[in-house]
Amino acid sequence: MSFSFFKPSRPKTPQELVRAIKDSLLALDTKTVAEVQALKKVLYIYEDARCLPDTPSLQALEEVEKNFLAMRVMLCGDGEVEPNLDQVSQLALEICKEDVLALFIHKLPILGWEARKDLVHCWSMLLKQQVGSTCCCVEYIENHLELLDFLVVCVVFHTFMVLFRYLLESPSFELFFKYVELPNFDIASDAFSTFKDLLTKHEDAVSEYLTAHYDEFFEEYEKLLSSSNYVTRRQSLKLLSEFLLETPNSHIMKRYIVEVRYLKVMMTLLKDSSKNIQISAFHIFKVFVANPNKPRDIKVILAKNHERLLALLHNLSPGKGKSTLIMSFAANYSLFSTSRMAGADDDQFEEEKELIIKEIERVSRLPNLE
Structure with a gap:
């Protein structure tokens, strides 16, 4: 008597899996996804999710998810069995040969969450996969x-948190520090626009990234602030203010303003030949000074350089570079109210500047700071 029906199905070969992936993706369209989403909206009337009607649309999405999971297992193993390197290479070659890589990108906006999650993981593995010398x-x-171009136009990473997190964590993110300084203005501008979006969209993901990679990130960012390129310095300084002021990044700001090296960067920018950069630097510099919990090292730097700082500040006027930033955490600082931190007009700027001058003078008179 044969018991063959108890045996697990034979695993697909790389060629078979790629064909299955391609077929399931081609069966998926916007209408298919819309139908499934509409069905899910009525789930609340069922006590058991298994009551969801088994429609062709639902089957299509489930088939994609099943195939993506199989692809992930073939690329990464299942936790018990390591991936077969020959199969991994064949899979990568077949995906390119059958133009499935293009399908991944074109279908990405309409995939379900599980499918997107598996695809992002597989994507990073596939890009690293070397077959022969390439x-x-x-x-x-x-x-x-x-x-x-399609990815940029769709702004995929803005929509999908899982892709956004991947981009922040990927080695590709580090390349933006170089791209924003390329001599080609159009490329540099586009790179900086994307760089800005990566640091200001999805605040929680950015906060997690900055927390985990604080030292590496700000070491690279310091180079942008010290760039010989005026546009790079100005844009980087403005962007720094923006993402540090996000509420989820308040702990990053508090860490940043107690570090001497970054105080020195702002002091250098206060001397910049550009009035705009001077003013932007002032609106970050003042937070170092306004901090009621300044560490001794910060006080020492302010005291030792108080004459030069006071001279710079006395000559500093808002002009066209006035800031419109509002420090959401300013209420915690004794020197500024939230409105004062805004720097929205000339009178306000002068008031802020006088408060900073008085604080530097006070610190310079403190004993035992030599």
């Missing part, structure tokens, strides 16, 4: 640069 998936994208 990374075939990277080479495929190089030959189909319109795919990158």
Whole structure:
């Protein structure tokens, strides 16, 4: 008597899996996803989610998720069995050969959450996969640069938190520190625009990233603030103010303003030849000074340089560079109210400046700061 029906189904070969992935993605369209979403909206009337009607639309999404999970297992193993390197190489080659890489990108906006999560994980593995002397998936994208345009136009990482987190954590993120300084103005501008979005969208994800990579990130960012390129310095300084002021980043701000190296960066920018940069630097510098819990090292720097700082501040006027930033945490600082931190007009700026001058003078008179 045969018991073959108890045996697990034979695992797909790389070629079979790629064909299954391609077919399931081609069966998926915006209408399919919309139908499933509509069905999910009525789930609340069922006590058991299994009551959800088994429609072709739902089957299509489930087929994609099943195939993506199989792809992830083939690429990464299942926790017990390591991936077969030959199969991994064949999978990468087939994905490129069958143009499935393009399908991944074009179908990404309409995939379900589980499918997106698995795809992002597989994507990073595929890009790193070297077959022979080349990374075939990277080479495929190089030959189909319109795919990158599609990603940018869709602004995929703005919509999908899982992709956003991946971009922040990926080695590619570090390249933005170089791209924003490229001599080609259009490329540098586009790079900085994306860089800004990465640091200001999805606040919680950015906060987690900055917390985990604080030292590495700000070491690289310091180079932008010290750039010989005026546009880079100005944009970086403005962006620094923006993402440090996000409420989830308040702990990052508090850490930043007790570090001597970053105080010195702001002091250097106060001497910049650009009035705009001077004013922008002042609106960060004043938070170092206003902090009621300044560490001794900060006080020492302020005291030792108080004459030069006072001279700079006395000559500083808002002009066209006045700030419109509002420090959401300013109420915790004794020197400024929230409205004072805004720096919204000339009178307000002068008032802030006088308070900073008085605080520097007070610190310079403190004993035992030599």
